[in-house]
Amino acid sequence: MKKVTLCIMVFLVLPLCGCFGAEDINDTAIVMGVGFDSGEGEYYKSIVQTVVPGALSDGGGKTYSNFEGDGKSIGESILNSSLKCGKYMNMSHTSALLINEKIAEKGVNEIFDYFMRDKEFHSTITVAVSEESAGKILDCESKIEKVPASNIISLGRRFRENPVGEEINVFDFVSKSLEKNSAIMVPIVKSAGDDISVSANAVFKDGKMVAKISNNEARGILWLKNKIEKADITAQMEGATFDVRIEKSRTKLTLSEDEEIYFTADIDTDVSIKRDDKGVLNAWGEEKVLAKISDTIKSEILTSLHKMQEMGLDVYSFEEKISRKYPDKTNNETFKNLKVYVNVNSKLRD
Amino acid sequence: MFEKLIKKINGYNERRKEEVFPQEIGENVKISKKLSENNKILEPLLKKNNDMVIRHFCAGNRKATLYYVDGLTSRDTISDFIMRGLMDGNEDTKNFKNIEDILDFVLVCGEVSRVKTLKEATEGFLKADLTLFIDGFSEALVINAKGFERRSISDPQTDSVVRGPREAFVESMRSNTALLRRRIRSTSFIMESMKAGRNTKTDITLAYLKNVADESLLESIRQRISKIDIDAIVDSGYIEQFISDNPLSPFPTMGFTEKPDIAAAKILEGRVAIIVDGSPFVLTAPMLFAESFQSPEDYYTSPIYGSIMRIIRYISFFLSIFALPIYVAITTFHREILPLPTLLSIAAAEEGTPFKTSTEAFIMILIFEILKEAGVRMPKPVGQAVSIVGALVIGETAVSAGIIGAPMVIAVALTALTAFVVPTQMNAVVFFRYLMLFMASFMGGVGLTLGAVFIVVYLSKLKSFGADYLSPLAPFSLAGMKDMFVRAPIRTLLTRPRETSRKNPVRQIFYRKGNEK
Numbered sequence: 001m002k003k004v005t006l007c008i009m010v011f012l013v014l015p016l017c018g019c020f021g022a023e024d025i026n027d028t029a030i031v032m033g034v035g036f037d038s039g040e041g042e043y044y045k046s047i048v049q050t051v052v053p054g055a056l057s058d059g060g061g062k063t064y065s066n067f068e069g070d071g072k073s074i075g076e077s078i079l080n081s082s083l084k085c086g087k088y089m090n091m092s093h094t095s096a097l098l099i100n101e102k103i104a105e106k107g108v109n110e111i112f113d114y115f116m117r118d119k120e121f122h123s124t125i126t127v128a129v130s131e132e133s134a135g136k137i138l139d140c141e142s143k144i145e146k147v148p149a150s151n152i153i154s155l156g157r158r159f160r161e162n163p164v165g166e167e168i169n170v171f172d173f174v175s176k177s178l179e180k181n182s183a184i185m186v187p188i189v190k191s192a193g194d195d196i197s198v199s200a201n202a203v204f205k206d207g208k209m210v211a212k213i214s215n216n217e218a219r220g221i222l223w224l225k226n227k228i229e230k231a232d233i234t235a236q237m238e239g240a241t242f243d244v245r246i247e248k249s250r251t252k253l254t255l256s257e258d259e260e261i262y263f264t265a266d267i268d269t270d271v272s273i274k275r276d277d278k279g280v281l282n283a284w285g286e287e288k289v290l291a292k293i294s295d296t297i298k299s300e301i302l303t304s305l306h307k308m309q310e311m312g313l314d315v316y317s318f319e320e321k322i323s324r325k326y327p328d329k330t331n332n333e334t335f336k337n338l339k340v341y342v343n344v345n346s347k348l349r350d
Numbered sequence: 351m352f353e354k355l356i357k358k359i360n361g362y363n364e365r366r367k368e369e370v371f372p373q374e375i376g377e378n379v380k381i382s383k384k385l386s387e388n389n390k391i392l393e394p395l396l397k398k399n400n401d402m403v404i405r406h407f408c409a410g411n412r413k414a415t416l417y418y419v420d421g422l423t424s425r426d427t428i429s430d431f432i433m434r435g436l437m438d439g440n441e442d443t444k445n446f447k448n449i450e451d452i453l454d455f456v457l458v459c460g461e462v463s464r465v466k467t468l469k470e471a472t473e474g475f476l477k478a479d480l481t482l483f484i485d486g487f488s489e490a491l492v493i494n495a496k497g498f499e500r501r502s503i504s505d506p507q508t509d510s511v512v513r514g515p516r517e518a519f520v521e522s523m524r525s526n527t528a529l530l531r532r533r534i535r536s537t538s539f540i541m542e543s544m545k546a547g548r549n550t551k552t553d554i555t556l557a558y559l560k561n562v563a564d565e566s567l568l569e570s571i572r573q574r575i576s577k578i579d580i581d582a583i584v585d586s587g588y589i590e591q592f593i594s595d596n597p598l599s600p601f602p603t604m605g606f607t608e609k610p611d612i613a614a615a616k617i618l619e620g621r622v623a624i625i626v627d628g629s630p631f632v633l634t635a636p637m638l639f640a641e642s643f644q645s646p647e648d649y650y651t652s653p654i655y656g657s658i659m660r661i662i663r664y665i666s667f668f669l670s671i672f673a674l675p676i677y678v679a680i681t682t683f684h685r686e687i688l689p690l691p692t693l694l695s696i697a698a699a700e701e702g703t704p705f706k707t708s709t710e711a712f713i714m715i716l717i718f719e720i721l722k723e724a725g726v727r728m729p730k731p732v733g734q735a736v737s738i739v740g741a742l743v744i745g746e747t748a749v750s751a752g753i754i755g756a757p758m759v760i761a762v763a764l765t766a767l768t769a770f771v772v773p774t775q776m777n778a779v780v781f782f783r784y785l786m787l788f789m790a791s792f793m794g795g796v797g798l799t800l801g802a803v804f805i806v807v808y809l810s811k812l813k814s815f816g817a818d819y820l821s822p823l824a825p826f827s828l829a830g831m832k833d834m835f836v837r838a839p840i841r842t843l844l845t846r847p848r849e850t851s852r853k854n855p856v857r858q859i860f861y862r863k864g865n866e867k
Binding site: 024032051057090093122 | 681682683685686690693694695696697698699700701702703706707791793794
């Protein structure tokens with residue numbers, strides 16, 4: 001009898017702690033993207049993009065709705081935007097974070113701190129900087145994606161085919177900013193008609209956007225970061241141009257010391273000729289053409305490297321690598337004076 | 351405090367016990383030498399019955415009376431082999447001096463027993479034999495002349511197999527024992543008989559292998575059956591509820607089967623089969639949890655296929671309890687673990703439905719149980735109506751009307767379907783599904799974990815006739831693992847399950863191919 005009473009008591013107590021955190025799926029708004037514009041004065045203006053699931057499946061009506069809110073801080077602006085939404089805003093599926101260029105120049109540390117600490121946001125949110133207002137980008141009704149925020153989520157997919165930038169998420173951003181003296185590359189998007197395109201890349205240092213680099217320069221950087229899977233390049237041979245497709249590429253960086261510290265980058269690429277209407281391959285032979293391709297890649301890499309060294313923006317995390325191996329041998333000028341030897345070895349793939 | 355209440359719940363007073371079962375013929379009333387005295391007691395009791403035949407005749411020089419029940423006995427046997435011999439007037443047979451003479455020279459019957467009390471004599475003709483009283487002897491003869499209608503052996507309704515024997519037990523106990531005896535031709539295969547039920551006097555047979563089955567197990571079964579004091583045993587289910595260790599447990603602690611090959615296999619592993627007259631389901635004890643997932647077909651087909659099917663059965667069992675609760679827990683508590691596209695399609699389907707997900711789940715599962723029950727009970731000609739109502743109204747229309755979300759229907763269909771994969775555990779599945787659903791809708795993943803822990807603890811505590819229910823998992827036995835989640839090749843299954851055959855575990859000597867001596 002005592003046991004039965006005990007069981008009943010336990011089961012009576014259990015539901016008391018129940019329902020904590022319960023939220024029916026009908027009462028929640030699924031947030032897919034968050035954008036930040038600069039508001040009046042010191043105010044932030046946040047745009048929270050929620051999905052309208054019914055419209056997504058039926059294909060009728062607007063598939064998303066944006067809620068805007070102003071606030072002195074990031075949190076306040078998001079809270080204020082949630083006041084306009086009749087449902088509980090579920091942040092767990094947010095996958096795009098868009099930051100206006102003006103805010104980026106002022107500093108983004110507050111935003112990233114908020115996103116890392118909040119328990120609902122995942123840290124795998126894709127980050128992008130917008131050239132125009134974030135609200136405008138989050139209102140681009142693309143023909144392919146049903147929800148504008150997906151345009152930003154799909155950045156990684158675009159870069160796989162055409163590496164003009166690097167997809168970066170909140171966690172990567174924060175962990176890179178903890179590295180020694182490092183700079184971070186974030187794609188800049190702008191609206192192009194109905195779609196959005198990547199116009200350039202922003203470089204962040206110490207939580208502030210400090211430079212803008214072009215897409216081609218960005219690709220030169222990505223070679224050294226071993227982030228190139230596929231790419232199309234155009235090479236020139238005595239006035240005749242031909243198109244080359246990089247099918248596969250692998251970069252091996254080695255750090256060595258001998259009198260001074262230097263990096264060696266060995267790049268192996270598999271290439272295929274895509275366009276050769278001038279008959280370059282027949283006229284010059286395979287070996288020379290491949291050497292030319294390697295040279296083109298190498299000059300692309302070095303152009304970017306020299307520019308970055310000039311600006312002192314270590315987007316390659318070179319200094320972090322050096323300081324791990326030789327903790328005492330880095331100073332403010334290390335990156336600027338660093339020697340990087342690049343060997344490119346191209347191979348024709350049938 | 352509760353004495354009065356308990357008395358009312360019991361419905362009778364302890365003191366009235368004797369009146370509940372009045373005895374018409376005393377236990378020890380001896381058969382009288384005078385035939386008329388025996389008839390004086392029996393005739394008034396029986397003469398109102400229209401199926402009772404009481405035949406007075408002269409056997410040789412003596413008077414005799416034959417008692418039998420019309421319809422239960424074979425008329426040809428009675429007239430050709432019993433009465434003809436007694437009445438033919440042959441000098442040799444006419445002047446028999448004692449019962450032995452009749453047995454030796456007159457009765458042309460196989461099974462005859464001599465009884466000394468009136469009670470035994472009446473039981474004789476009530477169980478479809480016939481009873482012969484002869485004047486001048488203080489003994490009666492109970493002669494086997496059974497000839498009642500019985501269902502012929504047909505395909506089983508449960509445990510169907512693609513490959514394997516297709517015979518099934520029937521209601522008549524003798525046919526069932528014959529089916530078993532045909533499979534196990536050993537002198538150590540014992541069929542022991544018992545009885546239960548004051549009015550029904552149901553025959554019960556314990557079938558076991560003398561050299562394998564545990565003596566203590568047998569003794570406890572015998573003891574438990576002999577303690578039953580009820581007016582009627584209608585089906586083997588009665589016996590199960592009386593003698594199983596844990597009659598309230600949702601998990602069955604006694605096995606039952608309709609197929610003689612399964613029963614024989616279990617007897618050969620050291621279990622005891624309990625055959626109850628009137629029931630086509632044979633009980634086996636002890637029962638282990640792993641047994642529910644073993645199908646006879648596992649052993650008849652290739653070990654790889656058998657193992658895959660067995661693993662699928664375990665997965666199905668898990669799904670049938672947890673699929674719906676997990677769905678409810680995830681959608682109401684842990685949406686963040688769903689990938690975005692999945693969440694969006696669920697959200698799209700659930701949009702605008704009037705109920706909460708947990709309420710929907712309860713409604714759907716209730717409707718399904720009602721449908722299932724209707725499907726089992728209804729007369730066959732209206733079967734189509736139920737399936738149309740079930741499939742169209744509940745599934746299709748509820749979704750298109752926006753009352754129930756489509757993923758919920760999928761989850762319920764999955765739980766419903768998977769429950770049929772392990773039919774033995776169906777009761778447990780239904781019970782724990784409700785419990786888990788309750789826990790999941792109140793506490794989400796925490797509740798599910800609590801519930802799962804409860805189930806595991808309960809299972810490990812459960813015993814069946816002294817055997818640990820979770821064996822060979824807990825207590826662990828490596829040899830037992832060969833027949834738990836997978837089915838190892840027959841020639842590697844060297845021993846019987848540990849829990850059922852402590853006395854004689856070895857089944858086979860390791861089989862070697864080739865011509866070695």
